[in-house]
Amino acid sequence: MTEAVLDRPAPGDKTAGGDAAPRRRDRRATLLELSGVSVSFDGFRAINNLSFQIGEPELRAVIGPNGAGKTTFMDIVTGKTRPDTGRVTWGERNVSLLKMSESRIAREGIGRKFQKPTVFEAQTVRENLAMALRNPRGPLDVLLHRKSAAGARRIEEVAHEIGLAEHLPRIAGELSHGQKQWLEIGMLLAQDPRLLLVDEPAAxxxxxxxxxxxxxxxxxxxxxxxxVVEHDMEFVRRLDCKVTVLHEGSVLAEGSLDHVTANPQVIEVYLGR
Structure with missing residues (x-):
């Protein structure tokens, strides 16, 4: 039997009284699925009949040699790259992400953190988180935006979550490299994502x-x-999660870290290097 949990309401979900209705989902129900996805660039097949799925909640590490398709995989999920063939479905209703723009996909709840932190270094930690809060994004909404008690509480919650509660007044450019990484993760959290794609966070x-x-x-x-896309095997071991190994745009092996690192093909194409 799966365990039902309460989740934040989807945008626009309302009860008869006008309040947002909590969304129920089955724990570990499939959230994202790629099926038979392929994409080529100038004759080079970067992704080759890739199938992948992840549930909610779940932690997954994706590893593989350079050129394995890890970045292209994330580009496809976030709408930056459109595959030549295959399906990419999302959520309880299995809607196609391939029909959505990058901005729409982000609003659906998919957040991506690149390897190099991209925070606003001239602004404070608090201001960075405030700019990332999930609010209406139209031109008038931005011009007329006012601070709210709910927004302030959310900023405090996120700052505590990422370990920067004591650094809210600091200029982001003064933070260490690691702290900037946490701030960028916090900026994703401020947007209430369901899926986070995190690229080489330990670097x-x-x-x-x-x-x-x-x-x-x-x-x-x-x-x-x-x-989490990562090359550092010790960091992946600490995550203690299911691991997917990509090679030449396809899944080569999947399972625990001990399982995939004992696979002769993984040793040959990745670990042996």
């Missing part, structure tokens, strides 16, 4: 920052679907 971090990042991602995966 350039101190051991203490890496430990904090591991704990943060594992906590987030208790409520969200989280995909």
């Amino acid at each position: 350039g971090m101190t051991p203490a920052e890496r430990e904090h990042t591991t704990d943060l991602l594992k906590r987030l995966a208790e409520r969200h679907a989280v995909v």
Whole structure:
């Protein structure tokens, strides 16, 4: 039997009284599924008949050699790249992401953090989080936006979650590399995502920052679907989650880290290097 949990309301979901209705979902129900997806660039097949699915909540690590298709995989999910063939479906209603723009996909609840932090370095941590809050984005909405108590509370919640509650007044450019990574994750959280795509979060971090990042991602995966693309095998081991190995645009192996690292093909094409 699956366990039903309450989730935040989808945009526009209302009860008869006008309040947002909580959305129910089955724990670990499939959230995102790619089926038979292929894409080529100038004759090079970057993704080759790829099938992948992740539930909600779930933590998944994606590993593989350079050129395995990891970045293209994330580009397809976020709408940056359109595949030549295949399906990409989302949510309880299995809607197609291939019919949506990048901005619409983001509003659906898919957030992506690139390897290099992209925060507003001249603004404070609080201002960065405030700009990322999920609010109406029309021109008049932006011009007429006013701070609210609910927004302030949400900023405090996110800052506490990512470990930057004591740094809210600081200029983002003064933060360490690891702290900037956490801030960018916080900016994604402020948008209430259901799926987070996180690219090489451990790169350039101190051991203490890496430990904090591991704990943060594992906590987030208790409520969200989280995909972590990473090369650092020790960091992946600390995540203690299911691992998907990509090679030449396809899934080569899948399972626990011990399982995939014992696979002779994985050793040959990836670990042996």
